[in-house]
Amino acid sequence: MTGDNSEFSVIDRLFKPLAGLTAEARGLIDDVAVLGAREGYDLVVTTDAMVEGVHFLSTDPLDQVARKLLRVNISDLVAKGADPYGYQLLTAWPKGMAYEGKAAFAAGLRLDQDEFDFDLFGGDTVSTEGPLLLSITAFGHAPVGRALSRAGARAGDHVLVGGFIGDAHLGLRVLRGEFDELSEAHKAHLVQAYRLPQPRDDLAEVVLDHAHASMDVSDGLIADALHMARASEVALVIDLDRVPTSAAARAAIAQGADVTDLITGGDDYQILCTADAAGAEALKAAGFYEIGHCEAGTGEVSVISGGKVIEIEDKGWVHV
Amino acid sequence: MTGDNSEFSVIDRLFKPLAGLTAEARGLIDDVAVLGAREGYDLVVTTDAMVEGVHFLSTDPLDQVARKLLRVNISDLVAKGADPYGYQLLTAWPKGMAYEGKAAFAAGLRLDQDEFDFDLFGGDTVSTEGPLLLSITAFGHAPVGRALSRAGARAGDHVLVGGFIGDAHLGLRVLRGEFDELSEAHKAHLVQAYRLPQPRDDLAEVVLDHAHASMDVSDGLIADALHMARASEVALVIDLDRVPTSAAARAAIAQGADVTDLITGGDDYQILCTADAAGAEALKAAGFYEIGHCEAGTGEVSVISGGKVIEIEDKGWVHV
Numbered sequence: 001m002t003g004d005n006s007e008f009s010v011i012d013r014l015f016k017p018l019a020g021l022t023a024e025a026r027g028l029i030d031d032v033a034v035l036g037a038r039e040g041y042d043l044v045v046t047t048d049a050m051v052e053g054v055h056f057l058s059t060d061p062l063d064q065v066a067r068k069l070l071r072v073n074i075s076d077l078v079a080k081g082a083d084p085y086g087y088q089l090l091t092a093w094p095k096g097m098a099y100e101g102k103a104a105f106a107a108g109l110r111l112d113q114d115e116f117d118f119d120l121f122g123g124d125t126v127s128t129e130g131p132l133l134l135s136i137t138a139f140g141h142a143p144v145g146r147a148l149s150r151a152g153a154r155a156g157d158h159v160l161v162g163g164f165i166g167d168a169h170l171g172l173r174v175l176r177g178e179f180d181e182l183s184e185a186h187k188a189h190l191v192q193a194y195r196l197p198q199p200r201d202d203l204a205e206v207v208l209d210h211a212h213a214s215m216d217v218s219d220g221l222i223a224d225a226l227h228m229a230r231a232s233e234v235a236l237v238i239d240l241d242r243v244p245t246s247a248a249a250r251a252a253i254a255q256g257a258d259v260t261d262l263i264t265g266g267d268d269y270q271i272l273c274t275a276d277a278a279g280a281e282a283l284k285a286a287g288f289y290e291i292g293h294c295e296a297g298t299g300e301v302s303v304i305s306g307g308k309v310i311e312i313e314d315k316g317w318v319h320v
Numbered sequence: 321m322t323g324d325n326s327e328f329s330v331i332d333r334l335f336k337p338l339a340g341l342t343a344e345a346r347g348l349i350d351d352v353a354v355l356g357a358r359e360g361y362d363l364v365v366t367t368d369a370m371v372e373g374v375h376f377l378s379t380d381p382l383d384q385v386a387r388k389l390l391r392v393n394i395s396d397l398v399a400k401g402a403d404p405y406g407y408q409l410l411t412a413w414p415k416g417m418a419y420e421g422k423a424a425f426a427a428g429l430r431l432d433q434d435e436f437d438f439d440l441f442g443g444d445t446v447s448t449e450g451p452l453l454l455s456i457t458a459f460g461h462a463p464v465g466r467a468l469s470r471a472g473a474r475a476g477d478h479v480l481v482g483g484f485i486g487d488a489h490l491g492l493r494v495l496r497g498e499f500d501e502l503s504e505a506h507k508a509h510l511v512q513a514y515r516l517p518q519p520r521d522d523l524a525e526v527v528l529d530h531a532h533a534s535m536d537v538s539d540g541l542i543a544d545a546l547h548m549a550r551a552s553e554v555a556l557v558i559d560l561d562r563v564p565t566s567a568a569a570r571a572a573i574a575q576g577a578d579v580t581d582l583i584t585g586g587d588d589y590q591i592l593c594t595a596d597a598a599g600a601e602a603l604k605a606a607g608f609y610e611i612g613h614c615e616a617g618t619g620e621v622s623v624i625s626g627g628k629v630i631e632i633e634d635k636g637w638v639h640v
């Protein structure tokens with residue numbers, strides 16, 4: 001597929017079809033989007049950018065980069081209990097980037113817009129001497145006053161996570177040539193987790209109904225637990241032995257991956273939340289795993305294993 | 321001023337004070353913003369990015385770059401008749417960028433947030449191997465169904481512009497060493513227009529009440545008139561002799577600037593709108609200049625001078 005690579009041609013041929021027939025986008029023929037108020041709902045807004053060489057690899061296929069970009073933003077929304085609505089897109093294309101790459105990127109957006117019923121409303125497109133940079137400001141709706149925050153955890157709360165931790169981090173390492181002796185199926189599982197996270201939109205409603213605090217895990221389980229602990233002014237205690245891991249991750253551990261890497265690596269896009277005892281039961285019935293509890297504190301996280309506190313050296317996550 | 325240059329320190333020390341006490345921002349301790357619905361109003365949304373070396377010069381002071389970034393977004397909103405509300409901010413800092421530059425940038429945001437009663441709601445901050453990139457997704461409120469579009473122009477409409485055209489383009493050329501014989505006052509006027517455009521929030525209400533189509537001029541008068549003509553499916557006729565210019569611009573023309581450069585250069589951030597005869601009178605009473613009219617057509621712009629059609633070679637605007 002080839003085409004006129006000018007800004008206006010790219011907008012006309014690649015982005016206008018993504019704006020479809022939504023009233024909000026005005027067909028992208030105007031320079032603003034207009035969002036009507038939805039009575040009884042707040043608009044939940046999040047911005048997440050991805051930079052080539054930092055948040056994705058130059059070798060990652062651009063349709064998958066597009067889908068990951070949408071998914072990390074949708075993940076933020078559903079972790080707050082919000083219903084995904086639509087987005088503004090910023091693309092900063094490297095000078096000389098071919099039309100084909102832009103078309104592949106737009107094709108990926110198309111796939112996941114349909115998958116998550118999520119529409120393009122508008123945005124901007126620029127060029128840069130630097131690496132490819134992509135950013136979305138995403139919108140969702142939550143019932144008035146009910147969008148969850150990471151600041152809502154209380155001492156005595158149970159701490160839960162919505163799915164496997166560590167797969168994406170291990171997938172990145174597989175792409176870099178590590179864990180060569182893993183089965184092809186395990187490698188594929190881990191790489192898929194890295195390239196194409198699955199936003200837990202299936203869990204948004206139960207989180208809205210039962211969680212006190214909620215966020216998605218993007219910087220690593222421990223780093224994000226620390227964000228929650230600080231915002232909530234409590235202490236979170238995470239039991240490493242209860243953190244759910246996939247069969248592929250356990251196989252990687254058997255081949256030398258350190259289990260603490262799984263909880264300090266990033267890109268999980270699982271929901272981390274807290275709830276009281278009754279809420280925790282409802283969340284577990286919906287598929288959550290209980291991994292710890294909250295105590296009185298001033299923004300600490302401690303990790304225990306075999307009943308003892310263990311030291312985690314690298315609590316933050318440095319991108320790629 | 322020095323400081324810990326880590327992502328979290330920059331957010332804590334520079335951006336959290338900008339989020340202030342608005343409920344929407346949740347003090348930036350959460351990872352989403354939450355915007356309550358304003359009954360009777362639509363949310364008008366625009367995204368505009370600026371890249372070092374493309375949209376601003378490496379030598380431009382960063383506090384002024386910040387102010388320009390806010391202003392170009394606010395300009396988009398007020399041209400639609402919207403009341404500026406707040407924004408999401410994306411910063412992509414070049415690796416190794418000093419804390420001082422980030423602090424200057426934040427200081428510029430502070431100044432114009434106060435000037436335009438415009439609040440930071442949230443955003444993302446990343447690093448890049450490339451040039452500095454800054455992007456805002458800005459929000460404003462307009463009465464339900466009344467936000468103006470560039471698609472509303474009708475045959476028979478008068479075409480008006482809210483202020484001087486060409487100053488910013490000439491200011492950029494002054495910064496590059498052209499027009500050396502201009503007075504210091506004229507040079508300062510032109511450079512100021514380039515570095516610090518003035519969003520016409522004073523004109524938002526009259527535009528809302530009287531315009532059929534409206535947008536701000538960012539790509540150059542002729543290029544944006546063409547956007548309006550195409551979106552509205554009419555022909556716009558611009559009378560070059562009636563396009564308002566400043567004394568400084570006229571002095572630059574006397575020193576060799578081509579008058580057609582003024583209408584093809586960019587960065588004016590004046591409001592371009594159309595209205596019927598009565599609306600045009602109201603707009604002129606508020607300070608607008610009438611510069612042409614709309615005819616039946618299919619998306620053309622023609623320029624006349626001395627009563628004759630003249631050819632404009634470069635209708636688009638190439639950034640810096």
